[in-house]
Amino acid sequence: MLDSGCRVLKGRVILRLLLIASLGFVALPALAQAQAAPRVEPGVVYATPGGWFEAAMFYVFGGLAIASALGVCVSRSVVRMATWLFFALGAVSILYFLLAATFLAAIQLIVYVGGVLILLIFGVMLTSQSAWVRFTPTRTNLAVASLICVGLLICLMSVLAGTDFGPPSATSIGTPVEAIGRRLLTHYLVPFEIAGVLLMIVMVGAAHLARQEKN
C-alpha cells in the first residue's frame, strides 16, 4: 500500500521533472544561439568557438548527458531507464546545437525524444506484466560487464589522448537547412531513396510483426 503510494508520488515527481526539462530543451537552445552564434549575415548562423557560454553549456549538458547515460546503466526498472534516456538524448541534442548542427538537433528532439522514446514506452507498456518489473543480472555478469566497459573506455580514452587531430579546419559551419536539403537530393539522392524504401518496409514489417494472430 505504502509502497505503491511512494511509486505514485515518484511518478508525479518524474512527470514534473519531465515537463520542466522539456521546457528547458526548448528554451535553452535559443539562448545558446543568441549568445554563441550571433547572426553575422541573414540566413547563416555562425558559431563562435571558445565563448564562455559555449563552455558552460557544454559542461552542463555534457555532464547531464554523461550522468543520464550512467543513470541508464544503473537503473533497474525499464521506466527509469527510459526516463534517463530521455535526459541523455535531450542533452545530446543541446550538444548538437553547440556543434552548430541546429537542424540535426531539432531532428534529434523530434525523432528521438518525440518518436523513439514514445515507441519504447509503448513497448514497455505492451510487453510487461508490470512497468516496474526487474530482472537482476548476476554478480559475475555485472563484474565482467563493468570490467569490459571500463576497459573499453580506458582504451578509447587512450586512443583519444594519443591522437593529434590537428587544427580544426577553418570552415565555420552554420546549419543551412537548405544546403542540407539540396545535398540530400543531389549527392545523396540514392541513399535517400533507399532510406525511404527502408522506412516503408519497416512500417509494413513492424505492423506485421506486432499483429495479433487470430487463432
Place this chain on the structure above:
Amino acid sequence: MEPFLSKLLAASLIPPFLTFWILVLWGPKIGKPRAGWVGLIGGMGLPLLLSTIVFVTWFFTGPEQRDALTSAAQNSQVLWSQLGDFKVTFGVKLDSLTVAIHFMVCFIAFWIFFFSIGYMAGHSDCVHHQSKYWRFFAYLALFGFSMLGLVISPSLLFLFIFWELVGLCSYLLIGFYFDTDYAPPAAMKAFITNRVGDFGFIIGLGIVFTFLGTLDLEGAAAAFKTQLAAGTGLFAKTVSVPILGWSFSGMTLATLMGIGLFCGAMGKSAQFPLHVWLPDAMAGPTPVSALIHAATMVAAGVYLVARVFRLLTPDAQMFVAVIGCITLTFMALIAIVQTDIKKCLAYSTLSQLGYMIFGMGVGAWTAALFHLVTHAFFKAMLFLGSGQVIEGCHHVQDMRRMGGLKSKMPVTCWTFFIGVLAIAGTGIPGFHIGDLRFGLGGFFSKDEILAVAYDRAFNWGRFESGGEHAAAQNGGWQIANSEREEASESVSLAAFSAQHKTAQPKGAPELAEQDAHAKQEGRTGEANGHGAGTAQEAGGHGAEEGHGGAAAHHASAKDPVAAGMKALPKWMFLFAIITAYITPFYMFRAWWLTFMGKPRDPHVHEHAHESKMMTLPLAVLAVGTLVASYALFRPMLAHAAPVAADAPLVVAVDGEAHDPAASLIALDHSADRNPHSKLVTIVGFSFLVGFAVAWLVYRKGLGIAERLKNTFPLNYLHTLLEHKYYFDELYGFLWVRGCRGVAAVCGFIDTWVIDLVYNLLSSVTERLAAFTGRVLDAQGVDGFVNGISETADDLAEALRRPQTGGIRKYVLWTVGIGTAVIAAFLLAPYGESAWTVVAERLGFGTHGG
C-alpha cells in the same frame, strides 16, 4: 590508625558489591519490599556508616597527620596486575578530597535509596510476570560500588575502570524501563556518547603512561613536575592539531594529554559537544536521575578534572574553561523553554555542571568542588521533589498540566523551593557578621567561582604589570614574553618558565611578596590592603627584607603569567554572569508552574498525593542544603586545596585560600578591585531579578509566556531552544547516519569487492583446471590419433559453447574482443607505429601514444 581509615574506605566497597550479587542471584526470592531494604542497608547503609566514621575522624585530624595518612595510604597499595613490566596497584587515595566526596556520595545515595523504596513501591514493575523490583536495587548497589570505587581510586587506570562501570550502571538504569520505546535508545545514546569521551580519556591515559611512565596519580604528578623542570618528555615537542578552525599548533603534548583526559570528563559530565545524552537520560526512573544524573555520576567528570588538575597545562585549563562556559550558558537557555519538569532540571544540571567545569578551568579548584557538593545536595533534592510530583501525579511530567500542587504536597513544595533558592544563589550579599555570612549553598559556591573568574578577567593585569616591571629590571622576562609569541617554537611556554627560573632566579621576589600580601588580606578578610599598584614598592620591600632564596624560587614556580596562564577573556565572565540571571528565572518558573497558581489540569490535581516514605529524604536533604554543605564540606575542601596548589605548572587560583599552607594565588582584595564587592553589585541580587521576572511572566499561568513565545524575535529563539540548537538532529545525521552509512559501505565492500575477487580467483582456477584436465591431459594420455579426434571434438565443443543463444552474451563477447583488440593495439610494442599508420591514413597525426 594509619591503615585504619584507608581500610575503612576500601571496605566500603564490599557491602554494595555483595549486595549486588545477592540481589542478582536471589533477588526474586527475597521479594518485593525486602529487596529494597536489603539494597538500602547493604548497598548504602553500611558504606555510609563507614564513611561517617572516616569523615568524622578526618574532620578532627590535624593537617600534618592528614598528610602522613595520605602518604601511608599511598604506600600501602596491593598489586593488582602487570602492565608490561609496570606493576598496577590498587589501593585507596586518602586525602581530604576523597573523604569529602566519599561522604557526600554515601550520604546522598543513602537518602536516594531510601526514597527509591517509596518510589518503587507504587510502581507497576511486573512485566511478563517478572518483577524488576530487585533488579533496580541490584543496579543501584552496583552503582554504589562503582561510584565509591571511582572516588577512592588512586590511579588513572582504576579511575577509568570504575568510570566505565558507573557508565554501565547509568546505561542499565536509564534503560530500566527497557520494554518501552524511549528508554533503550536513551540508554544506548548515553553509553555511546560517554564512549566518545572515553576515547579521549584512553588517549590521555596512553600519553600519561608512555611519557610519565606510570598511571598512579601521585607518580604521574611527580613525573610531570620533573619533566616540566627539565623540559623533556611531554614538553619536549609540540604537536599541531587543527580542531574546529582553531589551530592548536604549538600545543605541547602535555596540553594534548590534559585535553584528552578532560574529554572523559566531557562525556561523563555531559559538557558541551557531548551534552546530548543527559536530557535523554531522564528516561530512567526519577531516583536514578537524582542520584546518577544530578548528584554523583555526572559530577564524576568534575571530580576527574580535580584529580588530574596537576596534569593540566594552562592551555588545557583554558580549554576546560571555554567548554564549561559554553555549556553553562547555552544549556541554561534551553532550560527556559522546557516544559517537562525533569528535562528542565536536566538542563539546569547541565548548566550547573558547566559552572563547575568553568570553575575548574579558571582555577577555582576549591570553589568548583564546593559547588559540586552544594549542587549535589540541592539538585538531588530537586529531583527527588520532582520524583514525588511525578509519582503523585501518576507519571505526568508536563509542567503545563500541573499547577497548584502546593495544597496537595506541602512538604515537597517547600523543600523544592529551598532547592530553587539554593540553586539561584540566594543570600544576603555583602553582609556579614564577623565571619558569618548568610546564604544558601549555591550562594557561596557560585560567588566563589565568579569571584575567581572576575579576578582572572579583570585583575590579571597586576601580574602582567609586575612582569613588565621585572623585565625592566633584568630582561629575562622579555625573552620569555617575546618568545612566547612564537607558536611554532618547539619548547613549551611552561618550559620557559622553568628555564627562566633556573636562568634568572632573582626574577620575581616582588611577586612573591605581592602574593603574600594578597593572601594575607584574603585570610583576614580586610578589603583595604596593598594592591598591585604598589608592587614595586612591595617588591623592593621584600628584597630588602631578604625574602630571596626559597620564597623567590617558590613564587616563580607559581608565577601565573610566566607559566602561561593568560587573563580570562571577558566574554566568558560575561556569559557566567548572564547565566546567573537566567538560572533563578527558569528555576522559579519550574517551581511556580508546578506548585503555585491555579491547577491547570483538574484531573492531575485531584489525584495528586504525597508519600511519607519519600518526604523524609526531602527534608533531610533540605537541611543538608541549608547548613551542612557550608559548615562541613567547605573547610574540608579548603584543606584539600593543596592537592591542586601543588600543581607544578599551573597556578591554582583560589577564592579565599583558607589554609595558610596552601600556596594559591589569592584574589586581589584591594579596595577598588575586590571581586566580592564588585560581585555584590553585579550579580548579588540576580536571584531577586530572576524571581521577579519569572513571577511577572508566570503569575497568571501560561498566558503571557504563550504570547511572548509568539512575538517576533522570541519565536525564532524559542524554536531554536526548543530544538536544543538542533544538536540531536545534527548528530543523528552526522554520526549515526554517517556511521551506519560507512558501515553499510564496508559491508558492501566485503561481499561485493573482496569476496568477488576471491570468487573470481577460484573460478579462474576452476576454468584453468578444466582446461588442463580436458585438453592437455586428454591429449597427453590418449595419444596422437585420439588426440586429433578429441581436439576436433573439443574444437567443435569449444565452438559450440560460445553459441549460447543469449543475446547479451554475444554483445559481451563482441565488445570484449573489440576491447581486447584495441588494447592489444595500444599495448603491443609495435602498436604505436601501427596506430600511427592508421591515424595517418585517417589524416590525423599522433603524439605521445
Place this chain on the structure above:
Amino acid sequence: MLSWTIFLPAIGAVLCMFAPKNQIKRIAFISTLATLLLSLLLIPAFMGGGIDPAGTFGTRYGLMHFVERLPWITGESFTIEYFVGLDGLSFPLFILTTLVGFLSCWASWNFENWRVNKGMRTYFILFLLLETGMLGVFASLDFFLFYVFWEVMLLPMYFLIGVWGGPRKEYAAIKFFLFTLAGSVLMLIALVAMYFYSGDAVRAAMADASSPAGAQSQGLVSGYRPADAPLLNGGTFDLIEMATNDVIAKHFASDGTTFLGVKFAVIMFIFLFIGFAIKLPSFPFHTWLPDAHVEAPTPISMILAGVLLKMGGYGFLRLCYPIFPSGGEAWAFVLATVGVISILYGALCAMAQTDFKKLVAYSSVSHMGYVLLGVAVMTQAGFQGAMFQMLAHGISSPMCFFLVGVIYDRAHHRDLNRFGGLWLTMPRYGTLATIGFFASLGLPGLCGFIGEAWVLIGTFQAGANPQMPWAYTMAVLAAAGVILTAGYILWTIKRVYLGHPHEEPGHEMPEATARETAILVPFAVLCILMGVFPSQTVFNYCNGTLNHILAVVTGG
C-alpha cells in the same frame, strides 16, 4: 600426561566408532570432560609465573613443562621428532581449548533437533578428532608435528561445516578449506625452507675452523637438549632450537641469507604471517570467517571462534616473532596497519549486518585485530595484551555464539530486526547475554577490557620507540574502534534484548534450559573473573614466557 591429554579425545573417537548408538553422546561428553579435568591437573606446574629458575630448558624461552620428546621419523638426513611441551604461551590456550571443547560438546547435546540430524556417530568422531588436532597444535614444539596437527584439525572442520551446516554449507566449507589450505601451503614452504637453511647454518658453523670444539656444542646441541637426543645432522624442525640457537638465529637474520632473492627473514616472516593471518583472520583474508560461522552449527562456531582463531595469534608468538625477529621489525608498520584496519573495518562491517551470527563473526575480526596490533608493536604490554585478548575472546566469543545459537534454536532465524524484548521473556538468558556482550564490548571488570586496554597502552608505548613513530596514530585509530564496538554491540542489545517482545506466531521464546544455562554460566563466570583478576587468571601464567619471547625478539 600431556600426551594423554592430547590423545584422550582421539581415544574417545575410537570408542565412539564401536559404541552403540545411544551411548555416543555420552562417550563424547565424558571424554571431553575427562580431557578438561586432565588439563586442569596441569595447572599447578605453572603457578608462579613460569620463569625457569634453573635455566635448564632454554633460559631465553621461558620454562617448558611436560616435555615429551621421542624420535618419530628419523632418517639419514633428517630428524622429525614427536616433541610436545607446554610453556606459559601455549598452556593457557591449551586449557582454553579443553574448556571450549567440553562446553561445545555439551552444546551439541541437542543434535537430534538440528537441521541436519543424521550421522551423529560421524559427527562426534570428527568432533573429537578436531579437539585432538587443536590440542596438538598448541602443544607441539616440532614444526613438522605442528604442521601435521594443523592439517589434522583442518579436515574434520571441513566436514563438520560442510555436512552439518546451514543452507550454504558447501560454499562455506570449501571457502574455509581453501583459505586455510592457502595458508598451509605458505607455511609448508616456510617449513621446508627453514629446515634446510637451519641445516646450512649448522654445517657452516661446524666447518668453521676457528672454533672446532665450540661448533659441536654451539651448533648441534643447545643448552636444553638432553644428551641422548638425536643429533642434528642437517637441519631442525625444533621450534625452540630455531628460536634460541645463536648460530641459526644469526644465519636467519643475516642480510646475506636470501630466499627467492629476498632477505630470508623478511620473506619467511611474511609467509608464516599470511598463513596465520588467514587463521586469525585479519583484514584482507577474513572473508571466509563470516561464511563459515554463519553456516557452521553452533558448537562448531564456538570452537571456530574460541580456539581456531587463536591459532593465528599463537603462531605469531610461537613462530614468527621468536624465529624471525628482524622480519617482525621490518613488517611492523604493515602488520599494525592491517591490525588497525581489521579493528575498524570489522567493527563497521559488524554494524552493517542484520544476521546475528554474522555480526558476532565480524566482531571477531575486529577483536582479533587488537591481537595483531598488540603483537606488531613488540612491547611487553602489547604482547601481554594480545595474549589476554586471545584468551578473553576465546571466552566471550564462544559465549556469544552460543547465545545466538540458543535463540536460533527457538526462532529458527537470526534476523536481528525480528527479535526484541528477549530480556523480558527470557530474563536469565538475557542477563547472561548482557554479560557476554558487554565482555565483548570491552567493559572494565569483564574480560574484554584488559586485552584492549593493554594493547592500546602498549601501542602508545611503542610510539616512544623512534622506529615506530606511527604508533601514536595507530593507537588513536584503534581507540576509535572502542566507540564503534560500543555502537554495534549496544545497538544489537537494543534490538534483540530490549524493547517490546517481538513475537511471531509459532515461535515463542521459552527461558533458557538448565543445560543451556549450565553452558553459559562457566563462560560468564570466567568473563568476570578474568576481568577482575587478570593476574591470577592469566598474567601470572603467561607473562614470564611472553617476556622471554620479547627478550628473544628484541635481542635482550
Place this chain on the structure above:
Amino acid sequence: MLAIGLIHYLIIAAVLFCAGVFTMVTKRNAIGILIGVELVLNSANVNLIAFDRYHGKGAMDGQIAALFVIVLAAAEAAIAVAICMNFYKNLVTVDVDQGDALRG
C-alpha cells in the same frame, strides 16, 4: 579547459558508447537492451557531427550521415519494439535470457 574542442565531444561520445554497451550487456529486459542500442547510436552521431564541425570540408557529410543514422535508428526501434512484442507474446516475458532457443 574553457575552449571546447573536438576532443571534448569525443570524450562524451566515448562515455556514452561505453554506457550504452554496459546497458546492453547487463539489462535482461529487451527494452533495456534497445535503450542501450539507442545510446550507442547517439554516441556515434555525436562523433559524426563533432568531426563534421571541426574537420568537415563544408560539405556537411557528417551531418547527413548522422541524419541517416537517426532515420535508421528510428526504423530499427520500430522493428525492435515489434520484435519485443512478439517475444513477449511467445514467452510471456521480456527477459532476453529466456530466449535462448538458438543455443548451440
